[in-house]
Amino acid sequence: MQTVIGLEIHVQLSTRTKLFCPCRADYFEAPPNTLTCPVCLGLPGALPVLNKRAVELALRIALALGSEVRERSVFDRKNYFYPDLPKGYQITHHDEPLARGGRFTFFVDGHARTVRIRQVHLEEDAGKLVHVGDGALVDFNRCGVPLVEIVTEPDFRSAKEARAFLQELRTLLRHLGVSSGDMEKGAVRCDANLSVQVGDRPGTRTEIKNLNSFRAVERALQAAEEYHRELLAAGETIAQVTFGWDDHADRLVVQRTKEQAQDYRYFPDPDLVPLVVTAEWLARVRAGMPELPRARALRWLERHKLTPAEVEALLPEPALANYFDRVAGELGDGKTAASWVLAELRQYWTGEEPPLPAEDLVLLIRKVGAGEISRTTGKELLAEAAQTGKSLPELLARPDLVQLGDEQALVQVAQEVIAAHPQAVADFRAGKAQALGFLVGQAMKKTEGRADAKKLGEILRRLLSP
Amino acid sequence: MDLNERPVHELLELLAQGAIRLEEVLADLEAAIRARDQEVHAYLALAEQEELLRDAYAKSQTLLRGLPIAVKGNICTLEFPTTCGSRLLEQYRSPYEATAVRRWKEAGGTVGGITNLDEFAMGSSTEHSAFGPTRNPWDLGRVPGGSSGGSAAAVAAGTALAALGSDTGGSVRQPAALCGVVGLRPTYGLVSRFGLVSFASSLDIIGTLTRDVRDAALLLSIIAGGDPQDSTSLPVPVQDYTSQLRPDIRGLTVGVPKEYVPGQLGAEALALVDRWKAVVEELGGRVEEITLPLTEYALPTYYLVASAEASANLARYDGVRYTLRGVGRGAAEMIAASRTLGFGPEVKRRIMLGTYALSAGFFARYYGKAQKVRTLIAQEFTQAFTRVDFILGATAPSPAFRVGEKVDPLAMYLSDIFTLPSALAALPAVSIPGGKVGGLPFGLQLIGPRLSEARLLSWALALEEALS
Ligand SMILES: [Zn+2]
Numbered sequence: 001m002q003t004v005i006g007l008e009i010h011v012q013l014s015t016r017t018k019l020f021c022p023c024r025a026d027y028f029e030a031p032p033n034t035l036t037c038p039v040c041l042g043l044p045g046a047l048p049v050l051n052k053r054a055v056e057l058a059l060r061i062a063l064a065l066g067s068e069v070r071e072r073s074v075f076d077r078k079n080y081f082y083p084d085l086p087k088g089y090q091i092t093h094h095d096e097p098l099a100r101g102g103r104f105t106f107f108v109d110g111h112a113r114t115v116r117i118r119q120v121h122l123e124e125d126a127g128k129l130v131h132v133g134d135g136a137l138v139d140f141n142r143c144g145v146p147l148v149e150i151v152t153e154p155d156f157r158s159a160k161e162a163r164a165f166l167q168e169l170r171t172l173l174r175h176l177g178v179s180s181g182d183m184e185k186g187a188v189r190c191d192a193n194l195s196v197q198v199g200d201r202p203g204t205r206t207e208i209k210n211l212n213s214f215r216a217v218e219r220a221l222q223a224a225e226e227y228h229r230e231l232l233a234a235g236e237t238i239a240q241v242t243f244g245w246d247d248h249a250d251r252l253v254v255q256r257t258k259e260q261a262q263d264y265r266y267f268p269d270p271d272l273v274p275l276v277v278t279a280e281w282l283a284r285v286r287a288g289m290p291e292l293p294r295a296r297a298l299r300w301l302e303r304h305k306l307t308p309a310e311v312e313a314l315l316p317e318p319a320l321a322n323y324f325d326r327v328a329g330e331l332g333d334g335k336t337a338a339s340w341v342l343a344e345l346r347q348y349w350t351g352e353e354p355p356l357p358a359e360d361l362v363l364l365i366r367k368v369g370a371g372e373i374s375r376t377t378g379k380e381l382l383a384e385a386a387q388t389g390k391s392l393p394e395l396l397a398r399p400d401l402v403q404l405g406d407e408q409a410l411v412q413v414a415q416e417v418i419a420a421h422p423q424a425v426a427d428f429r430a431g432k433a434q435a436l437g438f439l440v441g442q443a444m445k446k447t448e449g450r451a452d453a454k455k456l457g458e459i460l461r462r463l464l465s466p
Numbered sequence: 467m468d469l470n471e472r473p474v475h476e477l478l479e480l481l482a483q484g485a486i487r488l489e490e491v492l493a494d495l496e497a498a499i500r501a502r503d504q505e506v507h508a509y510l511a512l513a514e515q516e517e518l519l520r521d522a523y524a525k526s527q528t529l530l531r532g533l534p535i536a537v538k539g540n541i542c543t544l545e546f547p548t549t550c551g552s553r554l555l556e557q558y559r560s561p562y563e564a565t566a567v568r569r570w571k572e573a574g575g576t577v578g579g580i581t582n583l584d585e586f587a588m589g590s591s592t593e594h595s596a597f598g599p600t601r602n603p604w605d606l607g608r609v610p611g612g613s614s615g616g617s618a619a620a621v622a623a624g625t626a627l628a629a630l631g632s633d634t635g636g637s638v639r640q641p642a643a644l645c646g647v648v649g650l651r652p653t654y655g656l657v658s659r660f661g662l663v664s665f666a667s668s669l670d671i672i673g674t675l676t677r678d679v680r681d682a683a684l685l686l687s688i689i690a691g692g693d694p695q696d697s698t699s700l701p702v703p704v705q706d707y708t709s710q711l712r713p714d715i716r717g718l719t720v721g722v723p724k725e726y727v728p729g730q731l732g733a734e735a736l737a738l739v740d741r742w743k744a745v746v747e748e749l750g751g752r753v754e755e756i757t758l759p760l761t762e763y764a765l766p767t768y769y770l771v772a773s774a775e776a777s778a779n780l781a782r783y784d785g786v787r788y789t790l791r792g793v794g795r796g797a798a799e800m801i802a803a804s805r806t807l808g809f810g811p812e813v814k815r816r817i818m819l820g821t822y823a824l825s826a827g828f829f830a831r832y833y834g835k836a837q838k839v840r841t842l843i844a845q846e847f848t849q850a851f852t853r854v855d856f857i858l859g860a861t862a863p864s865p866a867f868r869v870g871e872k873v874d875p876l877a878m879y880l881s882d883i884f885t886l887p888s889a890l891a892a893l894p895a896v897s898i899p900g901g902k903v904g905g906l907p908f909g910l911q912l913i914g915p916r917l918s919e920a921r922l923l924s925w926a927l928a929l930e931e932a933l934s
Contacts, residue, residue: 038561043561044540044560044663045542045560045564045659046660047659047660047695049694077778081797081801082797083784086786088780088782265825270668
């Protein structure tokens with residue numbers, strides 16, 4: 001028995017405006033029905049006008065997946081009634097999508113897997129129903145928000161693969177700058193279909209709709225797989241059913257059976273003209289493509305000799321990855337950059353912007369490297385700058401730091417310690433090496449830990465040598 | 467002084483000369499409305515006279531000097547409800563106005579009132595309005611045609627100087643013919659559809675109903691031109707069609723398709739058509755009998771395409787918004803109840819026809835095939851225009867019929883057989899008064915090649931002058 005899984009992933013594009021109107025697309029937490037206009041409300045007489053930027057972001061996805069972009073694509077109307085669908089139809093690419101074909105390689109337990117992409121197309125999102133009491137309220141803010149639907153071939157063999165694919169796809173989407181990729185905010189939503197094949201005979205497909213987290217995808221597919229295998233083992237036939245996923249109950253819920261299957265009566269939307277992607281336009285989009293995460297990972301592994309763990313930690317967040325690249329580039333030392341970015345800087349990164357400008361981190365790492373300040377001091381300064389927003393160059397310019405950074409000041413501290421601890425000095429001269437450690441410790445205490453311990457050790461050794 | 471009976475271009479000239487005052491025009495219009503609209507019922511809503519005057523004063527130095535036009539009830543205005551002649555939109559006020567209306571107002575015009583129509587522009591008699599039928603000013607027992615019957619009747623009755631209508635399969639030209647006024651359907655896409663409530667998006671266009679051809683040119687000059695808010699509008703710059711009018715058809719070839727002058731027109735109408743041909747020759751044109759054999763397929767093609775698009779365009783009226791709401795348990799029942807309650811029988815008929823034509827298993831046989839035939843019909847016209855400069859024929863197969871006469875939907879649909887083919891082919895066409903049949907106006911239709919409006923109106927002007 002072989003499990004066969006295909007995915008349909010809806011990606012909310014991070015355009016400023018909606019797919020067919022000038023309303024703001026970022027509806028998250030906006031008060032209900034504040035981001036609407038006659039077009040996205042489908043008011044009588046209002047007409048859609050295609051957002052070119054959304055097309056460009058969709059093209060980036062298609063190019064990144066190696067899909068063949070079609071010169072001419074046509075938006076269809078998908079007809080169905082639902083209170084959150086103000087026009088009574090959804091505008092979507094259907095018969096003639098934006099792009100067809102393609103493939104995507106990802107890793108499961110360290111092994112590469114490749115699945116084929118069937119098509120990539122654009123469509124508009126619907127609104128949202130908010131159930132209150134025995135009624136419901138409609139929020140149309142989400143109406144018309146641009147979505148790219150990525151449809152895979154049924155190439156997955158397990159729920160685990162589907163999850164791994166989605167995680168890497170999200171990283172790709174973030175690096176392409178086309179979507180926030182936030183599943184918890186609904187920016188990536190997934191429908192799945194699963195069948196279990198016995199021998200050469202294809203199994204009956206089960207659809208699972210609206211999977212809104214990686215966990216839900218994996219759990220729902222595992223549950224569907226069990227359902228199929230149990231029925232097959234019992235010799236029973238499997239009905240064509242569409243399931244939803246109840247996250248709290250951790251189980252599948254029947255949404256509709258085959259008898260209720262809908263006829264969407266697709267036909268070309270006569271309010272729009274065919275979308276023509278010229279070779280020039282496509283070339284411009286291609287030229288503006290950012291480096292893909294896979295290429296970036298390879299570059300880091302080869303040029304910077306990062307470990308796979310470091311790559312995995314740096315890669316998912318494009319902002320962090322870009323930051324690392326800037327620091328590593330300036331510094332010319334990827335290993336050190338990675339260790340500072342991951343071990344020190346990342347913990348303070350909470351908002352959108354980095355907690356410290358990349359050039360400041362470079363400056364700090366250089367000071368530590370040159371022994372002008374200790375690593376401990378470096379960490380403290382980084383923490384202070386990151387948490388208070390104080391400028392790092394200013395912190396570095398503090399007089400006590402400057403003194404400690406220069407040789408003269410350290411020599412003075414070392415001389416004072418030598419004078420204050422004759423016994424230890426004598427022990428050292430008598431060959432007790434650990435006495436030097438004591439002296440360094442005393443010197444560090446005097447400087448409140450700001451001096452570079454290694455450098456102090458050298459100075460003390462020099463002063464005490466005959 | 468009956469200034470309400472004068473065309474807009476004449477009034478503008480008289481106003482410019484200071485020979486008349488705007489108040490006089492508005493007063494004559496108001497008097498005509500008071501005297502006639504009760505029986506004609508061309509209007510669904512009227513502007514307050516004081517407001518019109520105030521607007522007019524503010525605009526007295528503009529191109530249109532504050533002159534009002536009437537606007538069909540499926541074109542969005544800010545000032546009036548946009549009901550589309552439907553119960554479903556009885557309360558609906560648009561928060562934005564149509565591009566054509568905005569352009570008219572920006573040129574210094576005003577909106578005098580909203581005219582009646584067949585519900586959602588589906589019909590050929592203006593009997594299918596939820597707010598009662600409009601009557602033909604020539605004979606109150608007869609229909610004004612439709613669906614822009616209110617606009618045509620208002621111009622014919624002298625209760626509007628000119629009007630905007632919409633033409634999907636003949637809804638401007640057929641009522642113009644039945645009411646004895648000029649009705650222009652521009653090339654598809656020449657006038658923005660933004661703010662025109664969609665019936666069949668690939669066929670709908672705003673057209674004009676005017677007292678004469680010069681006014682058609684004047685109105686078109688103001689409302690035409692590409693619109694970034696309508697993806698299907700043509701990127702044609704705004705132009706002055708009036709200054710391009712050359713009433714001269716010498717040396718031109720006029721095609722008269724035999725399918726547009728069938729025997730069943732009757733002796734009187736056929737004699738009229740012969741007179742038109744004679745006039746063409748008197749004016750130095752050449753008449754050529756042609757044939758457009760696909761004409762007979764226009765009716766089924768049109769009803770499949772238009773109804774299919776309408777079935778989706780009208781899905782938005784679901785009871786969730788627009789006030790009218792039926793009662794039902796759950797969303798699906800509520801939506802069904804609202805639509806059952808809100809739509810009239812003709813609208814329901816077309817929604818059902820269109821839904822059927824798009825259904826899985828029937829799509830290729832109906833909608834798909836209709837689109838193919840539509841392409842062939844357009845090609846047939848393109849072919850014809852390689853031999854003739856324009857096409858001439860009757861606008862409608864009969865003059866105005868009696869109210870309640872055509873109960874059979876197919877009989878009603880047949881009153882558009884001469885206007886449907888050019889609509890399917892996206893061509894411009896104009897109906898001008900061609901004489902009388904049975905004492906009632908009978909329309910002459912001219913069809914031109916795509917974007918030939920300046921020439922088409924010139925030819926129409928030549929014939930108008932010769933026939934009057
Ligand atoms: Zn909007």
